[in-house]
Amino acid sequence: MSAFLAIVRRDLRLAFRQGGDGAFAVMFFVLAAILFPFGIGPEPELLARVAPGILWVVALLAAILALDRMFQPDWEDGTLELIRLSPLPLELAVVAKCLAHWLVTGLPVLLATPVVALMLRLDPASLPMLLLGMALGTPVLSLFGSVGAALTLGARRGGVLVSLLVLPLEVPVLIFGVGAADAAVGHEVGRAQLLILGAMLAAALPLCPLAAAAGLRQALE
Amino acid sequence: MPWTDANLPGTLDGAGLAAVRGGRAVFAGLGFALAPGGALLLTGPNGSGKSTLLRLIAGFGHPVAGQIAWNGGAIADDMEAHRARLHYVGHQDGLKPALTVGETVRFWRALAGRDRADEAAALAAVGLAALAELPCRFLSAGQRRRVALARLALWPAPLWLLDEPTVGLDAAALALLEALCRRHRAEGGSIVAASHQAFGLDDTATLSLGDFAPAPVAAGW
Numbered sequence: 001m002s003a004f005l006a007i008v009r010r011d012l013r014l015a016f017r018q019g020g021d022g023a024f025a026v027m028f029f030v031l032a033a034i035l036f037p038f039g040i041g042p043e044p045e046l047l048a049r050v051a052p053g054i055l056w057v058v059a060l061l062a063a064i065l066a067l068d069r070m071f072q073p074d075w076e077d078g079t080l081e082l083i084r085l086s087p088l089p090l091e092l093a094v095v096a097k098c099l100a101h102w103l104v105t106g107l108p109v110l111l112a113t114p115v116v117a118l119m120l121r122l123d124p125a126s127l128p129m130l131l132l133g134m135a136l137g138t139p140v141l142s143l144f145g146s147v148g149a150a151l152t153l154g155a156r157r158g159g160v161l162v163s164l165l166v167l168p169l170e171v172p173v174l175i176f177g178v179g180a181a182d183a184a185v186g187h188e189v190g191r192a193q194l195l196i197l198g199a200m201l202a203a204a205l206p207l208c209p210l211a212a213a214a215g216l217r218q219a220l221e
Numbered sequence: 222m223p224w225t226d227a228n229l230p231g232t233l234d235g236a237g238l239a240a241v242r243g244g245r246a247v248f249a250g251l252g253f254a255l256a257p258g259g260a261l262l263l264t265g266p267n268g269s270g271k272s273t274l275l276r277l278i279a280g281f282g283h284p285v286a287g288q289i290a291w292n293g294g295a296i297a298d299d300m301e302a303h304r305a306r307l308h309y310v311g312h313q314d315g316l317k318p319a320l321t322v323g324e325t326v327r328f329w330r331a332l333a334g335r336d337r338a339d340e341a342a343a344l345a346a347v348g349l350a351a352l353a354e355l356p357c358r359f360l361s362a363g364q365r366r367r368v369a370l371a372r373l374a375l376w377p378a379p380l381w382l383l384d385e386p387t388v389g390l391d392a393a394a395l396a397l398l399e400a401l402c403r404r405h406r407a408e409g410g411s412i413v414a415a416s417h418q419a420f421g422l423d424d425t426a427t428l429s430l431g432d433f434a435p436a437p438v439a440a441g442w
Contacts, residue, residue: 006331010320017319078313078404085279086332221282 003088004096011100026108030061033116044121051120052130052181056174059109059134062168063141066105068159069095070149077220084220090213094150098142106138126184132179133190136197138175143201143208144169150215156164173200223408225234230379231256237287239435240273247273249286249435253428255413257379258406260422262413265430269315270416272312274316275382275428278413279309291380294302307380314369320359322349322368325357325376335376346374348397362389370394373401381405383414396419 036054037047075081083093113134117127150165152158175199180190224230227321239249247270255261263271266441277284280300296303323340343387344350347367352360362366368388373381375435381402387395399420402412412422419425 002336003332004333006328010317010324010328013324014317014319027429076313077317078311078315079317081279081281081309081311081313082315082329082332084281085309087301087305088332089333199272221276 003086003172004092007083007088007093007096008100008103008160011097012103015100015104019027025062025065025105026112028065029058029109031117032058032061032110033120036077036120048112048121048123051117051122052126052178054120054131055113055117055122056134056137056177059113059138060141060167060170060174062104062109063138063145064163066101067145067149067162067166068152069152070101070146071085071216071219072149074156080216081220084216090216091209092215094209094212095205096145098139098146101145102139106142110134110138121183122181126181129190129194130177133184133195133197136194136201140173140197140200140204141170144173146212146213147208150212150219152217153219163194173197176200224379225377227302228377228379230411231292231306232256233273233289233380233411233413234290234293235385236290236306237277238274238277238284238289239286240270240277241285242270242273242289246338246435248433249257251287251428251430251433253426255411255426257411260412261407262419262422262425263413264417264427269430269434270355270386271430275311275384275413275415278309278380279382280304291300306378308373308378308383308411310369310372310382310386311332314365316357316360316365316368319356321354321356322360323353325368326371329372330375333376338376340375342370343374344368346397346401346404347371348394355365363391363394366390367394367397370398370401373405377410378438379410381410381412381414383412383416385416386414387416387418387420 011174023034040046071080074083084090092093110131113131114127122130145166148162152161155161163210176193180193183190183193228405234254239252240247244251252396253261255403263273263274276291280296280303290296290298291303322344326340326343341350344353347370349364349367350369352364357365357368370386386398390398402422406412
């Protein structure tokens with residue numbers, strides 16, 4: 001357990017000290033969302049209609065932004081070998097990396113969402129559902145991303161490759177995330193959509209680390 | 222003696238080992254035996270498989286033929302126990318520019334699941350006691366190597382696998398490394414090192430990997 005926390009703590013420390021990936025993700029999220037009113041016009045009704053979709057798509061892209069850095073630096077400088085040699089199972093090390101990735105990218109995006117939602121005239125009634133959906137969905141994005149990041153280790157232009165691999169996988173998260181927020185606009189409860197997002201998280205939490213760890217083992221041979 | 226019951230010195234044997242790298246056979250029919258307190262120096266021209274053999278012994282991947290055994294039992298049967306008994310210092314030093322020397326060493330210690338380890342003493346053993354607060358980006362190549370070698374002094378492990386440990390080291394650091402190795406062997410630990418430079422390991426067995434080059438036939442794939 002101490003090894004698990006050591007990885008999370010070290011990744012957070014690196015993120016804060018280098019001020020890179022985390023700050024970029026949330027800035028990208030805000031800036032990209034701001035572009036939409038310019039692109040499609042400022043009519044409040046139109047914006048309110050598309051706001052959940054915009055927020056989810058942009059959050060998804062922000063989560064992918066730093067993915068190629070998830071394992072690449074550790075792989076290049078030999079830290080991944082030490083992680084592999086430690087008594088911590090590689091699968092749990094992947095969970096630790098995902099947790100750190102989510103704390104650095106997913107959580108700031110989640111916190112910025114209410115502000116950006118206000119700007120996009122999102123129906124206030126659907127904000128809680130949107131946030132709940134994101135709280136369940138963004139960790140899934142980090143977990144799916146870890147598989148892509150592990151599989152593309154060592155590939156040239158790995159960042160582009162990760163996006164191509166991971167984006168199609170993340171479409172279901174997008175569908176049900178937006179669905180939950182839209183249901184609230186129609187004064188329904190998006191309980192079904194939230195349950196499906198929760199099920200995705202429950203399935204991805206054990207399965208994605210298994211796949212990512214296999215990819216890392218392959219990369220270390 | 223620093224050993225625990227789970228981590229006692231033992232014998233390391235390899236028999237009939239063959240390895241393939243990038244679709245090319247690097248060595249075949251390779252065997253060696255190493256007794257407690259012994260040292261095995263791997264020599265041979267570039268590309269003869271020194272690093273590959275060290276990585277196989279460390280458990281990164283499996284040999285395509287043959288087996289490696291610790292005290293007569295194949296290491297593949299219990300990789301977890303095997304990983305716990307070795308120190309691997311590879312080509313890369315595993316340092317992060319943004320972390321200080323002390324933070325790096327503490328991270329390694331936590332990663333290995335050791336609650337207590339004397340980090341100050343380990344850094345002193347490689348002559349870096351004064352640099353604990355310095356971020357790694359300011360270190361010279363030789364100092365980076367010293368930090369990596371500090372791992373050897375951080376916690377006891379009966380088997381040391383050293384890949385070109387002397388690269389970049391000055392005379393003082395070389396003497397410190399020799400002292401570490403000598404004490405380790407006096408306590409019954411064993412060392413497998415790939416090096417072009419004999420670094421004062423007395424009565425070392427030498428394994429010349431050039432002798433095990435596979436017959437130059439076209440590979441079947």
